[in-house]
Amino acid sequence: MTTISLISAKAAELRRVFDQARAVPSSTGVEVQTESLLAIRVARDPYAIRVSEISGISTDKKVVALPSPVPELLGVTGLRGAIVPVYSLAALLGYGQETGQVRWLVLCGTDEPFALAFSGFEGYLCVPQAELYSAEQKDVRRTFVTHAARATKMVRALVSIPMLREAIQERCRTSGVPKEQ
Amino acid sequence: MWTFGRKIAAGFTLAFLLLLGIGGIAYRSLDLLANTSHTVTHTHEVLERIANLLSFLKDAETGQRGYVISGEDSYLEPYKSGVENLPKVIKELRELTADNQNQQKRLDQVEQLAAAKLAELKRTVELRRKTSFEETVKVIRTGEGKKYMDDMRSVLGQMEREERELLKQRAEEVETASSGAKTTIIFGTVLCLLVVTAAGFLITRSLSGQIGSAVRHVQSSSAELQSAANQQASGAKESATAMTEITTTISELLATSRQIAESAQRVAHVAEETSSAARTGDTTVQRSHDSVNSVKRQVDLIVTHMLDLGKKSQQIGGILEIINELSEQTNILAINATIEASGAGDAGKRFAVVADEIRKLADRVGGSTKEIRVLIEEIRAAVNTTVMATEGGSKAVDLGARQFVEVTAALKQITELLGTTTAAAREIELSTKQQATAVEQVNIAVSNVAKAAKETEVSSSQTLQTAGQLAGLSRELIRLIQATASA
Numbered sequence: 110m111t112t113i114s115l116i117s118a119k120a121a122e123l124r125r126v127f128d129q130a131r132a133v134p135s136s137t138g139v140e141v142q143t144e145s146l147l148a149i150r151v152a153r154d155p156y157a158i159r160v161s162e163i164s165g166i167s168t169d170k171k172v173v174a175l176p177s178p179v180p181e182l183l184g185v186t187g188l189r190g191a192i193v194p195v196y197s198l199a200a201l202l203g204y205g206q207e208t209g210q211v212r213w214l215v216l217c218g219t220d221e222p223f224a225l226a227f228s229g230f231e232g233y234l235c236v237p238q239a240e241l242y243s244a245e246q247k248d249v250r251r252t253f254v255t256h257a258a259r260a261t262k263m264v265r266a267l268v269s270i271p272m273l274r275e276a277i278q279e280r281c282r283t284s285g286v287p288k289e290q
Numbered sequence: 291m292w293t294f295g296r297k298i299a300a301g302f303t304l305a306f307l308l309l310l311g312i313g314g315i316a317y318r319s320l321d322l323l324a325n326t327s328h329t330v331t332h333t334h335e336v337l338e339r340i341a342n343l344l345s346f347l348k349d350a351e352t353g354q355r356g357y358v359i360s361g362e363d364s365y366l367e368p369y370k371s372g373v374e375n376l377p378k379v380i381k382e383l384r385e386l387t388a389d390n391q392n393q394q395k396r397l398d399q400v401e402q403l404a405a406a407k408l409a410e411l412k413r414t415v416e417l418r419r420k421t422s423f424e425e426t427v428k429v430i431r432t433g434e435g436k437k438y439m440d441d442m443r444s445v446l447g448q449m450e451r452e453e454r455e456l457l458k459q460r461a462e463e464v465e466t467a468s469s470g471a472k473t474t475i476i477f478g479t480v481l482c483l484l485v486v487t488a489a490g491f492l493i494t495r496s497l498s499g500q501i502g503s504a505v506r507h508v509q510s511s512s513a514e515l516q517s518a519a520n521q522q523a524s525g526a527k528e529s530a531t532a533m534t535e536i537t538t539t540i541s542e543l544l545a546t547s548r549q550i551a552e553s554a555q556r557v558a559h560v561a562e563e564t565s566s567a568a569r570t571g572d573t574t575v576q577r578s579h580d581s582v583n584s585v586k587r588q589v590d591l592i593v594t595h596m597l598d599l600g601k602k603s604q605q606i607g608g609i610l611e612i613i614n615e616l617s618e619q620t621n622i623l624a625i626n627a628t629i630e631a632s633g634a635g636d637a638g639k640r641f642a643v644v645a646d647e648i649r650k651l652a653d654r655v656g657g658s659t660k661e662i663r664v665l666i667e668e669i670r671a672a673v674n675t676t677v678m679a680t681e682g683g684s685k686a687v688d689l690g691a692r693q694f695v696e697v698t699a700a701l702k703q704i705t706e707l708l709g710t711t712t713a714a715a716r717e718i719e720l721s722t723k724q725q726a727t728a729v730e731q732v733n734i735a736v737s738n739v740a741k742a743a744k745e746t747e748v749s750s751s752q753t754l755q756t757a758g759q760l761a762g763l764s765r766e767l768i769r770l771i772q773a774t775a776s777a
Contacts, residue, residue: 115665119658126654130647145628164633165626168618233625233649 142238146258147215148265150229152204155265157234157258158215162270165189165216172211172226178284180206181277183226188216198225201273203252217270223277225270236260241267294497301489308485312478319471326464332386333457336393339383340446340453343400346372346379347407347442351435354411358418358426369411376404392452399445407438502771509764516757523750530747533740540733547729551722558715565708572701579694586687593680600673607666610659617655624649 145160167188172195174184181200185192195214199207211226240259244250247257249266253276256267292300353369356362380401387393414435418426624645631642 116662119661123651123654123658127647127651130650145632147625160625160629161632163629165629166622168622232653233621233628235646 143235144238144241144258146234146236146260146265146267148231148234148260149198149213149227150231151199151202151227152207154204155231155263156202157260157265157267158270159267160233163215163217164219164222166230167214167216167224168230169212170214179277179280181280183211186214186224188214188222188224191222193222193224195224195226196277198227198268201225201253201276202268218274221274223274225273234258234260292496294500297493297496301486301493304489305482305486308478308482312475312482315474315478316471319467319474322467323464323471326460326467329460330457330464333453333460336383336386336453337450337457339379339386340450343376343379343383343404344443344446346376347404347439348372350376350408350411351439354415357415358423358430361418361423366415369415373408373411376408380404390452393449396445396449400442400449403438403442403445407435407442410435410438498771502768505764505767505771509761509768512757512760512764516754516761519750519754519757523747523754526743526747526750530740530743533736533743537733537736537740540729540736544726544729544733547722547726551719551726554715554719554722558712558719561708561712561715565705565712568701568705568708572698572705575694575698575701579691579698582687582691582694586684586691589680589684589687593677593684596673596677596680600670600677603666603670603673607663607670610663610666614656614659614663617652617659621649621652621656624652 146157147160147163147166149156149158165188170186170188172184172186175182179196181196183195183197186195187193193216197206197211199205207228209228211228213227213230214224215227216222216224236258242257242259244254244257244266247259247264249257249264251266253269253272254266255269255272258265258267349368350372353366353372356365357369359365380397383400384394384397387397414426414429417429627645628642628649631638631645634641
């Protein structure tokens with residue numbers, strides 16, 4: 110089979126799946142409780158973020174660096190018409206500053222929003238609740254991690270955004286820097 | 291120093307001179323004896339003629355007396371014989387005594403007396419024939435006839451005495467010459483013997499020393515010759531062996547030359563066939579060169595098309611980047627829509643479903659985009675590889691085209707060289723044949739030399755044998771000389 114024919118077959122498959130999705134009923138009657146997750150990679154380690162804990166995702170945003178006593182603060186950027194601080198997720202998780210390009214941002218919170226920057230976004234995961242475990246169950250002992258999810262034959266540490274928010278606020282208070290708006 | 295020949299010649303010359311002197315004297319004596327003997331014989335002839343003359347007169351008188359007595363003619367036969375032969379005898383006597391005046395004068399008297407006697411006999415015979423016996427006896431008794439006969443006997447006696455005197459004188463001369471010759475021969479022979487003996491003694495004594503020395507030299511030389519002959523025989527034997535080996539080697543060389551000539555002939559034949567094949571190859575190469583040029587043009591066209599394909603695939607890659615970016619953005623939007631829908635409560639559930647489908651579609655598009663990118667990258671890599679390979683092929687074709695030109699030139703050079711090779715092979719063939727002929731001649735010559743060496747070997751053996759015989763002869767000669775010297 111040639112490459113052109115492969116591409117044509119792939120396009121036809123996409124068209125068929127999309128049409129089929131639109132053709133079936135929206136509900137099958139038995140709903141399985143699931144958790145939407147964003148699969149990310151921090152310093153080459155697999156992590157996940159609950160979609161319910163963030164308010165948006167963006168990419169390739171310009172981050173303006175600011176002088177700050179908080180080393181995890183990369184700078185500020187404009188998201189949805191507001192200026193939000195951007196923190197390095199790798200630095201907050203204890204990996205230090207990432208060397209590569211940090212092009213992904215997740216927006217967290219709505220009242221006091223802040224953004225977390227990371228380098229790798231691997232996709233959207235819809236994991237059944239049964240596949241969610243406590244960190245102790247999967248022996249995942251890391252900071253800001255309370256649970257772990259098993260998806261695509263891989264166990265990912267779930268980063269707790271509320272814990273990160275509290276940690277950032279605590280650091281801002283201890284460093285004497287006024288809270289960002 | 292006198293040589294052997296000179297000494298021997300001197301001795302023989304002296305002996306020859308003595309013999310010549312003796313011989314001269316002997317010859318002179320013999321000549322004198324011969325002359326004397328001749329004169330003696332002459333004297334005896336004269337005496338015989340004188341006796342004959344008297345006898346014929348007696349016969350005539352006897353016939354006259356018989357006829358007178360008998361009156362028969364048969365008694366006249368002695369008369370007639372005497373009358374007939376008497377003048378002949380007188381004539382012979384005159385010739386025999388022509389150098390003696392006294393005898394000539396006496397012959398004149400004899401001739402007159404004979405004529406008178408014959409006339410008297412004739413008268414008496416005629417008278418007896420005409421008359422009687424008695425008349426005839428009367429005439430006879432006159433004594434005329436007797437007187438003539440007495441005078442005749444007297445004159446013939448004088449002649450005989452003179453001849454006897456001459457005979458005696460010549461006998462004395464013969465005796466004198468004979469005794470002188472005997473004396474000369476005896477003394478000359480004795481003198482010659484003495485001289486020859488002395489010369490022989492001197493020559494022998496002189497020659498025995500020199501010959502002895504020479505013979506010793508000959509003996510030592512013969513020993514050396516024997517040694518040299520031994521060495522020569524040994525060398526000749528080695529030469530004969532070497533010549534035999536050389537003959538064998540030359541025979542092998544001859545066979546090799548013939549093989550080389552045959553090989554050169556085959557090489558020339560193969561070179562001619564190769565030259566023909568090279569010409570055919572030249573034509574084939576020319577056609578191949580045209581084909582390669584055509585291939586080169588096709589390869590250039592392929593390269594152009596592949597470069598276009600590469601550009602097109604690059605453009606597809608760009609479009610794919612856009613699609614990927616769009617799917618990524620769609621994915622982000624779908625995620626954000628899902629977040630917003632979850633914030634909207636139950637009202638946002640259906641929207642959430644749509645957003646989820648859009649996200650899934652974006653995910654699939656992204657996955658497909660990645661797969662297509664991989665495929666496009668593979669296509670680009672294949673195109674690049676193909677372009678590089680095609681360019682390499684084009685370069686190889688260019689190189690091949692240039693090499694075809696070089697091959698064409700090389701084939702031409704090969705053809706020319708093959709011509710040269712053919713000529714050289716023929717020259718080699720010819721030269722090798724000449725060489726084979728020369729080697730045959732050399733072989734014949736060497737065979738002759740080998741034969742000569744064998745003959746030399748035989749000759750050396752003969753020389754050795756001769757040297758041995760010479761040494762033996764030298765020893766024998768020395769023994770003889772020493773024996774002679776000691777004697």
